[in-house]
Amino acid sequence: MGPGSANPYAGLVRHLRATWQSGRTRPLEYRVSQLEALGRFLEEKKQDILEATALDMGKPSFEAFFTEILLCKNELNNTLNNLSYWMKDESVDKNLVTKLDSAFIRKDPYGVVLIIAPWKYPIHLLLVPLIGAIAAGNCVVIKPSEVSKNSERLVAETLSCYLDNDCFAVVTGGVQETTRLLENKFDYIFFTGSPGVGRIIMTAAAKHLTPVTLELGGKNPCYVSDSCQVQNVARRVAWGRFFNAGQTCIAPDYVLCTLEMQEKLMPALREAIVEFFGPNPKESPDFGRLVGDKEFQRVRALLGSGRVAIGGQTDEAERYIAPTVLADVLPSDPAMQEEILGPILPIVVVANMDEAIDFINARPRPLTVYAFSSDSKVVNQVLERTSSGGFCGNDTLMHFTLTSLPFGGIGNSGLGKYHGKFTFDTFSQKRGCLHRSMGLEPLNSPRYPPYSQQKLGLMMAAFEVKRRGICTLL
Template sequence: MIVCRSKTRLTEATNAFKDNSVPQNRDTGKMDSKAAGMNPYVGLVSSLRDAWLAGKMRTVEQRVSQLEALGRFLDDKKQPILDAVASDMRKPPFEAELSEIILVRNEVNHVLNNLSSWMKDEFVDKNLVTQLDTAFIRKEPYGVVLIIGPWNYPLHLILIPLVGAIAAGNCVLIKPSEISSSTETLVAEVLPTYLDRDCFAVVTGGPEETSQLLENKFDYIFFTGSPRVGKIVMAAAAKHLTPLTLELGGKNPCYVADECDLQNVANRLVWGRCFNAGQTCLAPDYVLCSMEMQEKLLPALRRAITDFFGPNPQESPDFARIISDREFQRIRALLGSGRVAIGGQTDERERYVAPTVLVDVQPSEPAMQEEIFGPILPIVTVGNVDEAIAFINSRERPLAVYVFTSNNKLVHRVLERTSSGGFGGNDAMMQMMLVSLPFGGIGNSGLGLYHGKFSFDTFSHHRACLLRNMGLEAMNALRYPPYTERKMGLVLSTSRIKRSGSCTLL
């Protein structure tokens, strides 16, 4: 694995995507005067493509060896991983181990358990004219993949796509987030010692480096981040007609019905909203409920916060911090929406924002206009479930929709009448625990799927293959000119698909 490092630490911004950098040597990351004026990553991308064209990741043995090496990285470097994410955002060890290590390790093991069967050719049904032929789908790697990761789960959201890209047989260039700088350093300095240096590379830096990377032609791009930057990535991919997956998040609504187990709802809402200090794309972003339910829910939410984090959450070892000063300022400004009913305390020095519940929030206020990405939960009152559904459907489609109720029919009613990347009934975020479920958004919340076999399929080109015999030309002659009605009848009889169970009335 090659590492290209940069000392640039730029914040994510659209206007930073400019071509104004001096090229670097792909092995050392140093400036290369001979390559001045060229894109600094041309050589790196070219070397990865050479490895892919040479077939280095084609065999199941090579893919398994790299997945096992990734597993060893997670096992060997558990403590450095925990230390890195603690340094970046004071993430509690429990949350860090669960999200950054255990879930990734599960993904690795699941793929290792199933990879051989996934890689096999998939034989398909044939019609009469192709009965003597061989028809199948071959799962082939795209080639050279670019994975651009975010800062909120800085290892998880790089490594889980990487597992799928390796499983599918691709060579990969990894771009971790510069904002989670400690984890970025760990990925750049330690991960390369485990993976094949010919097939995998890490590039560090900010938007300037990302912009330069995107000028190169990749065979697939996987991006996790905001919709705003996702549009930039998609525009760059379009210049090369590069397929991509976008994981973008959004404002996830949570409808709480009048019929529910109140304290259980509060516990699950607080856990989902406050895990990683709310810096989670799947977190419940706002609550929709009746005014009566709001009054009942507030004491239960207050109790859950106290039970989880004590009377002063700032002193709790189980509550993370906001990633950066910029994010802290943005989140603190959202406290001006509506009225603070619970929490609201902040500490700029620690980048601490208390678990907070806002009430009397209007749909036009800032807290309802952007993804919160912090430990703040607005409540918007609605008259009934139909009004809640209409509210959800009036907005961009979210990454997840949640509903809490003891009425199973109501759960399915919300499921059937809304659209989102995923759905949770009577809990928040737990769908991501299953490798058997796809993870992905829809519309403004993303494009494409991954996790488990969905990752393998995402990073694989499904190649349609038909192998025919050189003989039997008399059968093929039916399709050759000159065309006749008799030929058309014979072609239809051997190739037409009839609807099952259909019949003709005479």
């Protein structure tokens, strides 16, 4: 008896597959109706979303509205505005033999797909992939994170009231339930989380040869050159690092700068933190909390790296860690060994830009590289000489807000891209299609045996692709 026969989710997956095979999800009208239903969910459950994320991690309503509602609506409206165009067959170039035929790329749905979301942005990182999966015509199993339990409950109890339950299902639970869920054959898996769990997902997917998108994380370097407007840098870096109490996979994870710049940045960062959160951030309604006790303890342990130059206060009962800046951090320190996902910003001193670039390139490729400089040549040097999933010059997080840019990692930080049309493409199987005429059979005779030199000559004339601009002397 195989693992699937007694699997608690086998029946659910089978039911979704039967619906998908019936063709229900394929028409444009159906996809639009389900996407519009998601829009109603975002509108009608707005207050519930703000409350759930506030309970889960003290997320300020401004931050929750911006990331969990507004950016999701942008994704939704961009998809609804363009879906009929994205779905169209794409014509392609043809050779001499197929000039009279139809050659095109059909965007087929994969079938039954699985989306596993994390706790950091529990609504956004669930709905944005879901929008693309629905737009592409798939049936979907949605697995919200059990860590952000209030958001999980909200999704589990209310999403089914908006979506077609024959095509879309929410599965809840922890590691054990996810492990059993992954024993089933899915046609695509979209996972957001840590590289360690990403490997487990990929291993499970390999058993069924299921393609995956892995949105992982990592340590995003932020190089600050000696020539920059220090106050502007401090505010933009502090905003990116302390947004959502640092629980953001694209947050600047550490700063690379010279000793001289560290001395200039420190008072500017202190000023920015007071400007944002007041003299006691613990009392600020605009500063969040760690999502759970385990996360709190893990992040608090990182405070032993370098020296605490700003902040450092903690309150276990509230899962509060103050916005903290660590100075003179060594590459061997604990804060440099793992993704921080908390309100701590280490500063690592380097001699110059070349050393900063070498430092970045000696480590696993990050989700984002940040570079600050008043000299655009410096920003371009960092862009050209490093590799990462994304890049943002002279700001933090803002590249994430554009549906026109692909978002995703490379290497250790992930596999695959999404946002806007890239999400639709991720959940669409590009099917190469050629539709030929039943007649005109004499045109095919050169390819049939018996072969001859003359036939080969005709085939070359009909099929050969020549390089442009090169004159061949016969």
